[in-house]
Amino acid sequence: MSTFTEIYQKITQYDTIILHRHTSPDPDALGSQAGLAHSLKLQFPSKKILCAGENDEGDLAWINQMDQVTEKDYQGALVITTDTGNTARISNKLYNKGDFLIKIDHHPDVEPYADMSYVDDHAPAASQIIADFIITEKMPLTAEVAYPLYAGIVGDTGRFMYPETTDHTFKIVAKLAATGININEIARNISDVTFEQAKLQAVVLEYMKVDSCGAAYAILSQDTLHKLGVNSEQASCTVSTPGRIKDIIAWNVFVEKPDGSYRVHYRSKGPVINELAAKHDGGGHALASGANAKDIAEVKQIFAELVQVTKEYQEEHE
Numbered sequence: 001m002s003t004f005t006e007i008y009q010k011i012t013q014y015d016t017i018i019l020h021r022h023t024s025p026d027p028d029a030l031g032s033q034a035g036l037a038h039s040l041k042l043q044f045p046s047k048k049i050l051c052a053g054e055n056d057e058g059d060l061a062w063i064n065q066m067d068q069v070t071e072k073d074y075q076g077a078l079v080i081t082t083d084t085g086n087t088a089r090i091s092n093k094l095y096n097k098g099d100f101l102i103k104i105d106h107h108p109d110v111e112p113y114a115d116m117s118y119v120d121d122h123a124p125a126a127s128q129i130i131a132d133f134i135i136t137e138k139m140p141l142t143a144e145v146a147y148p149l150y151a152g153i154v155g156d157t158g159r160f161m162y163p164e165t166t167d168h169t170f171k172i173v174a175k176l177a178a179t180g181i182n183i184n185e186i187a188r189n190i191s192d193v194t195f196e197q198a199k200l201q202a203v204v205l206e207y208m209k210v211d212s213c214g215a216a217y218a219i220l221s222q223d224t225l226h227k228l229g230v231n232s233e234q235a236s237c238t239v240s241t242p243g244r245i246k247d248i249i250a251w252n253v254f255v256e257k258p259d260g261s262y263r264v265h266y267r268s269k270g271p272v273i274n275e276l277a278a279k280h281d282g283g284g285h286a287l288a289s290g291a292n293a294k295d296i297a298e299v300k301q302i303f304a305e306l307v308q309v310t311k312e313y314q315e316e317h318e
Contacts, residue, residue: 002116007102008137010116011040014078016048018069018098022084023091024056024233024263024290027063027190031152032082032104032126034064035134035145042140048073053091058233062189063148074098083126083152085283086111104129108274110283124164127152131172146176151186158240159187162287196229197237203228204238204253205245214249215310216242217303222256232257239265250310254299262293264302271313276305 011017019037021029033051040049052069074097084090085107095101103114106123123129127149134141153173157165177183193201203224210216220235235255242251250268257263264280266273266289274289280302282291293299 002102002118004118004133004136007104007116007118007133010100010102011044011078014047014076014099016050016073016077018050018052018073018077018079018095020052020079020081020084020090020092020095022089023054024236025053025060025091026236027060027155028125028127028152029083030057030060030063031148031150031155032130034148035127035152036080036082036104036130037064038145038148039134039139039141042142042145052094056091056233058231063151069094071097078102080104081114082130083107085109087113088281089283104133107284110278122164124162124166124169125153125156127156128169128172131176135172135175141175141179143179143181146179147181147186150176150181150183151190154186155190159190164285193237194230194234197234200225200228200230200235201238201241204241208242208245208248208251210245210248211307211310213307213311213314214247215251215303215307216245216248217252217254217306218242219254219262219299220256222258225256232263236265239267243267243269249313250306252303252306254293254302261295262299264291264293264299266290266306270317271306271309273306273309276302276309279305 019033021033037049037051050067050069053066055066071094074094077098078100079095079098080102082104085105101114103117105119106126108121109119131149204218207218208216232255239253242248250271253265255263266277268287272286274284274286277283277289277291280291284290
């Protein structure tokens with residue numbers, strides 16, 4: 001693994017730097033990308049700094065929006081991915097058209113795809129790693145830089161609830177907050193939902209099926225989304241909803257896509273689920289991952305696997 005200093009030195013060698021994040025972005029994907037981009041622009045005003053990705057920010061466009069990037073921009077460029085564990089999830093497939101590729105991430109390094117990488121799977125958020133990088137290399141840390149990084153950390157720590165959160169996390173967010181950012185506004189932006197999304201959260205609990213072992217699932221069809229006026233991206237607000245139920249230990253939320261396949265959300269209070277997600281074109285963290293299912297048969301297979309690991313977890317902790 002490369003050091004922050006080695007990454008910084010590589011950055012100084014390029015006039016064009018293009019930053020990528022993962023598809024279907026969450027606050028950490030957009031926050032780590034935006035925070036690094038803003039700091040680089042201040043540190044190197046003569047360099048061309050671009051944020052690349054499909055325009056799928058959805059309700060998170062307040063964190064960052066993508067630039068118009070062409071294939072020509074990649075000629076002789078440095079490309080940096082943040083918060084993206086494998087190539088299948090990199091948003092905008094032009095990422096490999098550049099001269100050199102750097103990966104900065106906090107997911108398990110199951111696919112070491114870059115020429116240079118900094119991966120810390122103990123960090124609760126890629127935004128925390130980017131903040132560490134900026135502070136260590138004495139790059140600009142203004143409110144504009146801190147705002148998306150704080151949003152990314154709040155998002156991926158579940159508002160500092162998940163076990164990867166440490167005292168170092170709080171030291172970092174204290175430095176970000178000290179720039180004068182409106183932390184209350186960020187909290188509201190992340191937690192607020194539309195009335196239609198609130199109805200969908202209620203539907204998830206209504207549709208929820210719970211196995212005796214504590215594994216649960218809900219399927220949200222395109223028909224259900226259309227009736228409530230919610231799109232597939234907005235449906236992500238339902239992912240944490242089952243976790244409020246005391247007896248649910250691990251769960252899937254399956255969101256049907258327009259083509260009939262499913263976006264699969266895994267969450268857990270104990271059983272390790274990222275290895276399950278890796279079997280289905282996905283991956284992520286031990287207790288929070290995502291994957292894909294091509295049809296209802298794969299949906300059933302995925303939940304059967306979740307039931308099995310939940311039963312094993314229960315037996316180990318009896």
